[in-house]
Amino acid sequence: MSVITFICAGQMASAITFPAMENGHEVRLVGSPLDREIIDGLKKDNFHITLKRTLHDGIKYYQIEELEEALEGADAALCGVSSFGLDWFCDEILPVIPESVPLLSVTKGMVDLDDGTLVPYPVIFEERQPEGKNLDINAIGGPCTSYELADHDHSHVAFCGKNMETLKMFKDLLATDYYHITLSKDVVGVECAVAMKNAYALGVTLAVGLSEKMEGKIGIQHYNSQAALFGQSVKEMTKLLQLIGGGPENIVHGAGDLYVTVFGGRTRKIGTLLGRGLSFDEAMEELQGVTLESIVIATRTARAVRKLADRGVVSLDEFPLLMHVDSIINEGAEVNIPWDDFTMIKE
Numbered sequence: 001m002s003v004i005t006f007i008c009a010g011q012m013a014s015a016i017t018f019p020a021m022e023n024g025h026e027v028r029l030v031g032s033p034l035d036r037e038i039i040d041g042l043k044k045d046n047f048h049i050t051l052k053r054t055l056h057d058g059i060k061y062y063q064i065e066e067l068e069e070a071l072e073g074a075d076a077a078l079c080g081v082s083s084f085g086l087d088w089f090c091d092e093i094l095p096v097i098p099e100s101v102p103l104l105s106v107t108k109g110m111v112d113l114d115d116g117t118l119v120p121y122p123v124i125f126e127e128r129q130p131e132g133k134n135l136d137i138n139a140i141g142g143p144c145t146s147y148e149l150a151d152h153d154h155s156h157v158a159f160c161g162k163n164m165e166t167l168k169m170f171k172d173l174l175a176t177d178y179y180h181i182t183l184s185k186d187v188v189g190v191e192c193a194v195a196m197k198n199a200y201a202l203g204v205t206l207a208v209g210l211s212e213k214m215e216g217k218i219g220i221q222h223y224n225s226q227a228a229l230f231g232q233s234v235k236e237m238t239k240l241l242q243l244i245g246g247g248p249e250n251i252v253h254g255a256g257d258l259y260v261t262v263f264g265g266r267t268r269k270i271g272t273l274l275g276r277g278l279s280f281d282e283a284m285e286e287l288q289g290v291t292l293e294s295i296v297i298a299t300r301t302a303r304a305v306r307k308l309a310d311r312g313v314v315s316l317d318e319f320p321l322l323m324h325v326d327s328i329i330n331e332g333a334e335v336n337i338p339w340d341d342f343t344m345i346k347e
C-alpha cells in the first residue's frame with residue numbers, strides 16, 4: 001500500500017482515484033482553490049459533481065489549505081490541473097512538493113516560444129520549479145476520457161518521464177486489468193502528440209455540426225467528412241511531431257486520443273456548435289464553464305507554425321486544417337473547410 005496525493009480534484013485526477021483505490025492505496029484528494037464545491041460535495045456523499053460519478057469510499061478529501069498535511073508521508077503525487085491553472089501550479093504547488101515525492105501529471109498542453117518552438121507541459125514544470133529543486137516529473141498521455149475510466153472501460157495510456165524506474169513504480173501503483181499502461185522516455189513525443197490532438201479534435205468535429213446543418217436535424221451524423229478531416233489531422237500531426245522532435249511512433253497516442261476526443265471529449269461540443277454555424281463567440285458563450293483546452297492549444301500551435309514559416313522551416317500550406325481552425329477561433333472566420341488544400345500531390 002502506498003500513499004498517493006492527488007492535487008486538483010478535476011474530472012481526470014478524480015477518475016484516476018478508481019484504479020488507485022482498487023489497487024489498495026491510500027488516496028488523498030486535494031481540491032484546487034476553485035474546487036471547493038467539488039470537495040464539499042465529495043465529503044458529504046462521495047459524489048463528484050462534474051465527473052458525475054460516485055468515488056470509492058475511503059478517499060481522504062482535503063481543501064487546498066490542507067495541502068501540506070495531505071503531502072505528509074506521501075509516496076507519490078498526481079497533478080490534475082488543466083491548462084488554465086498551469087501558472088498557479090508552477091508558482092504555488094511545485095515549491096511545496098518535496099523532492100522525494102515523484103509527480104505524475106495528467107495535464108495536456110504545450111507552450112509556444114518566440115522562435116516557434118513548442119514545449120510540452122512536463123518540460124515547463126521542470127523549468128519553472130524553484131531554482132536548485134530537482135523534482136521527478138512524469139506525465140500521462142493517450143486516449144482516456146475521465147468518465148469512461150471511472151466506468152472501468154479498458155483504457156490504454158502512456159506514462160512518460162526521464163527515469164524508467166519511476167515510471168515502473170507509477171505503473172505498479174496504478175495499472176489494473178482495465179487501466180493499461182505503456183512506458184516511454186520520450187516525453188516530448190508523447191506529450192506533444194496528445195496535446196496537438198485537442199486542436200485537431202475541434203477541426204474534425206466541425207464536420208459533426210456541418211452534417212447537422214446540412215440535414216437540418218441535430219443528431220444526424222455523416223462519417224465521410226469526419227473521416228476525411230481525421231485523416232488530414234493525422235497527416236498534419238505527424239508533420240508537427242517530426243518538427244517538434246518527438247519519435248514518430250507517438251502518433252499512435254495522438255491518433256488514439258484524437259479518436260476518443262472526437263467521440264467523447266468536451267472539444268467535440270465546440271467543434272459541433274461551430275459547424276452548425278454559430279460564431280466563435282456564440283459557441284463559447286453557450287459552453288461557459290466547460291474546460292476547453294482546444295482553443296488554447298490550437299492558438300499556440302498555429303502561432304508556432306506561423307513563426308516557423310516566417311523562418312522558412314515549414315510552409316503554411318502543409319497545415320491547412322490547423323490554419324483554418326485558427327482563423328475561426330482568432331479571426332472570426334466562418335467554417336469553410338479547405339478541402340482542396342488537403343490533396344496529397346499538388347497538380
Ligand SMILES: NC(=O)C1=CN([C@@H]2O[C@H](COP(=O)(O)OP(=O)(O)OC[C@H]3O[C@@H](n4cnc5c(N)ncnc54)[C@H](OP(=O)(O)O)[C@@H]3O)[C@@H](O)[C@H]2O)C=CC1
Pocket residue numbers: 008009010011012013031032033034035036050080081082083084085086088089106107108109144145146147291293
Ligand atoms: N477529462 C478528461 O477526460 C481528460 C483530461 N485530461 C487532461 O487533464 C487535465 C485536467 O482535465 P480535467 O480534469 O478534465 O479538467 P477539470 O476542469 O475537470 O479540472 C481541472 C483542474 O484544474 C483546476 N484549475 C483550473 N483553472 C485553474 C486556475 N486558474 N487555478 C487553479 N486551478 C485551476 C480546476 O479547478 P476547477 O475544477 O474548480 O476549475 C480543476 O481542479 C487537462 O489538461 C486535460 O487535458 C487528460 C485525459 C482525459
Ligand SMILES: O=C(CO)COP(=O)(O)O
Pocket residue numbers: 108142143144145146257260261264265266267268291293
Ligand atoms: O483528453 C481527453 C481524452 O483523452 C479529453 O479531451 P477533452 O478535454 O476534449 O474532454
